[in-house]
Amino acid sequence: MRVGPYLLPNNLVLAPMAGITDRPFRQLCKKLGAGYAVSEMAAANPLLRDTLKSRKRIIHDGESGPHAIQIVGSVPAIMADSARYHVDQGADIIDINMGCPAKKVCNNWCGSALLQNESLVGQILDAVVHAVPVPVTLKFRTGWDRSHINAPAIAKIAESAGIAMLTLHGRTRADGYRGEAEYATIAEVKSLVSIPVVANGDIDSPQKAKTVLDKTGADALMIGRAARGRPWIFREIGHFLQYGTPLLPPSLQEIWQILREHLEDHYAFYGETLGVRNARKHIGWYAGNLPDGEKLRQKTNMADTCEKQINEVDRFFMSLLERDERLQYQHSRIRIGSTGRPGAAAIGNAT
Template sequence: MRIGSFDIAPRVILAPMAGVTDKPFRVLCKRLGAGLCASEMTTSDPRFWNTAKSRHRMDHEGEPAPISVQIAGTVPALLADAARHNVDHGAQIIDINMGCPAKKVCNAWAGSALMRDEALVARILEAVVAAVDVPVTLKIRTGWAEGQRNAPTIARIAEASGIAALAIHGRTRDQQYTGVAEYETIADIKSQLSIPVIANGDIDSPRKAAQVLAETGADAVMVGRAAQGRPWIFREIAHYLATGEELPEPTVADVRDILLAHLAHLHAFYSEQSGVRIARKHLGWYAKDRPENAAFRAVVNRAETADAQLRLTRDYFDALAAGVTPDIPAAA
């Protein structure tokens, strides 16, 4: 699959997720096999571009290409300015968010709420495509609500506006992340378009990725929540698509080493205090379904220093690797 001049290989992509797909996580997922990683959503409001959060989101130094940055907003001119600003700061692909179902985003008529105004969608897409010399992609849902699946109309608008690739989450906005993703709408859209289509929603295993590609005819799959605490899913999917064979699950020692490197990158990227806090959600995802998970989280979440967080994590996974019950201390 190509997006502009970029070959996206393997054809498995990390979905943009607010508060998750920061630079340390994107770099990790690319190292573990993702063909493309989209940044977490960045605002088109220039008043917030110089906040600490925005500066971190716009930091792409040392990040493997291609660098995809997602922007969000409602005003075509502001989104065009945001696209230019992010390209100036290293973005090689601009992605437009029309898929986020979060209430605070939709209440501002951004994210998937934009799908209710097809004329505004067209103005936004045309403005952003005209503003930058890099490929512009779009992420949408199947529609706003049950009975309002207008994704095929939005898709045709996108192609006519010069969008380089379209990602579709197989749910309406009002479904949020409940129920089961449906792929019929994605298949219908793929049959009508000449631009690449990326299927998203409930892709949580190599076999499911292959099934969704077969059902939809999509050019690639996009993985979101299933990558949380399991970033090696990208190499698993890539291997299965290439060979038809499943890789063995990573060993506990493999998981330990991946996690410790991830924690160290978070500490270095955000500074110790913020990095320790931000790492806590990742620790919970990595330890999910493992022995003594609740006790481990209760202790490690009280760690206030990078050294303590790393030590507790290493000791926990070392015990699991040795086949013994982890000795969870009473306090960090």
């Protein structure tokens, strides 16, 4: 899998998600099997570049490359200037957002709202591609609504403009994240262009990943919401695609280690106040996959320091592991019997 001159280690991509895919989370997902990740979207408007939120979104210190920055806007000249700015700041790849369905984005004629104006789409892509010496990619949706599916036309415009790779979410702007993603349009786009195509939408398991690849013929897969609280999904998908067999899920001990590493990196990146506040959603997503996870979510939401928050995480996992050990011990006692000889159940199973 290549993006311009960059050879990626595999064809699994972490989707850009606002407020989620910061540098600590991108790096964690890469460590756990993602071959490529794109930053949260950065507004092209130069007046917004110096806000703390904007600065944090484009930091790649310590992250394995290539470093991709996603920009969002609707004015060709401003988008071109934004691309130049981010390349000067160290971006290896510029990704253009024409897929975000959020009202506050679309109301400014940005994101997926641009799909209503194919002429403007072409102007923006031309301007950005000619402004920078690095690969420019495009993320978009199938259309504005189900009555106006124009992803094939947008894909041809993008290829003509010199876009290096396309990522297509199998929903329209009107769909938001409701219903099920469809993959027929992605397959059609793949058949029309010679540049790499990445399939996106509802890829939440290794089996679904294989199905989407088979249905679309896509070159790569982009995983978004399914990676929240489950960053190891990339290695699970990678293993299944390579060997055709499921990978054993991580143990409680490993999940604890992954979450702890994530939090420590997260706190170092954001500092005390922002670190605690922003970590709550991540902990909540991990908790959603754990037994009695609601207790963990409640306790860590109440913690007001990094130390208190991580102490609650440690207490929760120690409690789970102790309970697991007790259950295993009780199970072994039932099978062995109080005299130390195999009990009836064990003998029955043996015969």
